[in-house]
Amino acid sequence: MKKLYTLLFVTSLLISTGINAQVTFKNQNVKLTNGTIKSGNCVAVVDWNFDGLDDIIRLDDGRICYVDVQRTNNQFQTIYLGTFSSTAGWAWGMTVADLDHNGFMDVAAGAYGPAVRILMTDSAGTSATLVSIPNSNFFVQNMTFADFDNDGWVDLFVCDDNAMSHIFINNGTGTLVESSTTINFDVTGTDDSGNYGSVWTDFDNDGDLDLYIAKCRQGVTNPADGRRINVMFVNDGNNNFTEDAAAYNINVGWQTWTASFGDIDNDGDLDLLVTNHDHASQILKMTVPDIILILLTIVVLMFLISLLLKAQWRILTMMDLLIC
Numbered sequence: 179m180k181k182l183y184t185l186l187f188v189t190s191l192l193i194s195t196g197i198n199a200q201v202t203f204k205n206q207n208v209k210l211t212n213g214t215i216k217s218g219n220c221v222a223v224v225d226w227n228f229d230g231l232d233d234i235i236r237l238d239d240g241r242i243c244y245v246d247v248q249r250t251n252n253q254f255q256t257i258y259l260g261t262f263s264s265t266a267g268w269a270w271g272m273t274v275a276d277l278d279h280n281g282f283m284d285v286a287a288g289a290y291g292p293a294v295r296i297l298m299t300d301s302a303g304t305s306a307t308l309v310s311i312p313n314s315n316f317f318v319q320n321m322t323f324a325d326f327d328n329d330g331w332v333d334l335f336v337c338d339d340n341a342m343s344h345i346f347i348n349n350g351t352g353t354l355v356e357s358s359t360t361i362n363f364d365v366t367g368t369d370d371s372g373n374y375g376s377v378w379t380d381f382d383n384d385g386d387l388d389l390y391i392a393k394c395r396q397g398v399t400n401p402a403d404g405r406r407i408n409v410m411f412v413n414d415g416n417n418n419f420t421e422d423a424a425a426y427n428i429n430v431g432w433q434t435w436t437a438s439f440g441d442i443d444n445d446g447d448l449d450l451l452v453t454n455h456d457h458a459s460q461i462l463k464m465t466v467p468d469i470i471l472i473l474l475t476i477v478v479l480m481f482l483i484s485l486l487l488k489a490q491w492r493i494l495t496m497m498d499l500l501i502c
């Protein structure tokens with residue numbers, strides 16, 4: 179019996195020690211078959227070939243695209259997808275999605291000056307064709323794939339530092355065509371440049387995608403200048419977007435570079451984290467109206483309405499008496 183107690187004590191000690199032990203990380207670079215990729219700038223962790231396993235997409239030297247495809251036992255196979263440019267450190271933004279529905283994700287990237295380019299992955303997943311989007315010589319700070327018009331085909335959003343943002347709609351074959359009517363970005367009385375970061379998310383939880391843009395404009399020092407005030411384009415459910423950041427108190431005027439939504443305080447709604455260049459980062463917690471306050475307001479309103487109705491009834495009764 180004594181041995182049993184001793185065994186139980188040691189077991190419980192090991193379990194409790196294990197539960198409270200500090201976690202650590204172990205270098206597993208050995209899993210990457212190409213260990214020389216550097217200066218990536220842009221990176222994506224996505225299921226590139228839709229097999230249920232996450233893969234890694236990186237731009238070596240900011241221009242040469244490799245996919246580390248996860249195979250069995252967490253081993254990766256490196257596939258050279260293509261080269262965006264001969265210029266070192268070319269890409270400023272990158273986004274990944276299956277534009278043409280061929281079962282492999284395609285990789286779009288943009289830079290400071292040249293056209294936005296896309297590596298369209300072939301149907302075997304072994305190589306890609308480089309495609310340039312006409313008339314897209316922007317100052318790309320960020321780009322995002324999402325289905326803005328909800329037609330089942332992924333579209334492209336591009337943040338332009340030097341001009342308004344751009345939207346390209348997928349025509350249903352994987353070809354992107356610029357649209358000036360999907361969203362009106364002319365909202366601040368300026369040239370609406372200074373577009374740095376973008377988030378497409380259903381921040382208000384009404385079932386449709388909304389767009390938040392983090393804005394920063396070099397040389398513009400006035401925080402009230404529209405080129406540096408973050409904007410939120412709210413979707414009405416029919417893909418009509420209206421800029422309404424001020425109403426939600428997320429019209430940040432600092433030089434914002436990035437923004438991200440997440441449930442930071444674990445209360446079930448999406449809060450906002452912005453990182454600013456000229457000011458400390460900010461967490462903007464989402465607050466919902468107090469339900470008790472709403473109920474009290476309704477009760478008070480109903481009471482006031484009943485008083486009004488009673489007063490009206492008395493006046494009418496007195497009028498009747500006078501007439502009689």
Ligand SMILES: [Ca+2]
Pocket residue numbers: 224225226227228229230231232233247248
């Ligand atoms: Ca995969």
Ligand SMILES: [Ca+2]
Pocket residue numbers: 275276277278279280281282283284298299
């Ligand atoms: Ca594809």
Ligand SMILES: [Ca+2]
Pocket residue numbers: 324325326327328329330331332333347348
């Ligand atoms: Ca679409």
Ligand SMILES: [Ca+2]
Pocket residue numbers: 379380381382383384385386387388413
């Ligand atoms: Ca929404």
